[in-house]
Amino acid sequence: MAALIEIERLTKRFGAFTAVDDVSFTVDRGEVVGFLGPNGAGKSTTMKMLAGFVTPTAGTARICGQDVIEAPVAAKRALGYLPEGAPTYPEMTVSGFLHFIARIRGFGGAEANERMARAMAMTQLEGVRLQPIETLSKGFKRRVGLAQALLHDPPVLVLDEPTDGLDPNQKHEVRELIRRMAPEKAIVISTHILEEVEAVCTRAIIIARGKVLADATPKQLEAPGKTLEQVFRDLTLKQEAA
Secondary structure, three states: OOOOEEEEEEEEEEOOEEEEEEEEEEEOOOOEEEEEOOOOOOHHHHHHHHOOOOOOOEEEEEEOOEEOOOOHHHHHHOEEEEOOOOOOOOOOEHHHHHHHHHHHOOOOHHHHHHHHHHHHHHOOOHHHOOOEHHHOOHHHHHHHHHHHHHOOOOOEEEEEOOOOOOOHHHHHHHHHHHHHHHHHOEEEEEEOOHHHHHHHOOEEEEEEOOEEEEEEOHHHHOOOOOOHHHHHHHHHHHHHHO
């Protein structure tokens, strides 16, 4: 059976600058892949290309066998995407925004209400459901973004910095949620937080200056006598100095 996420020789150039350079990897159902790199490594650009929001200069990205450029609607139906910053409509209430997303996704009536309630319960938003999004803390706004990504129960999740702005308890809750969902989904988490990778990821891909430097389990990446943090620093600093 084909992987749920297939990225093949993905490249993105902005003028003379190459942000993503010939990146390839696949993600199967049941895998949680940490896409790990320093700031400016090309993580978010890769996630945006996978989600169909940035057109690659070269290469392909497929979600559940659907090319994100050639079959964008079919690919996006199978995708839950939490972008960096999770843009939302600030004047809407939490429930109003999620109802809007449900309608865009083609749900109406009781089914829309059920999906909204489930997404809010999963992300613990019931207590702020009637508040305008602009009045929420950064952590709650992030959870609203996560709720919209989960609302249609997609088989693929692409989460860009999912715990950004969350306090330690909220981070723990989101990581537990990812663990519970993992057996039925293919999940990519873009992050620069090593602790996040060690906590929830079955695989780690390290990227720097647009190039993949390593792809293995967190344990496999730990060299003898070195922590994951030390290996990450060795690989990325060497690439940045090249």
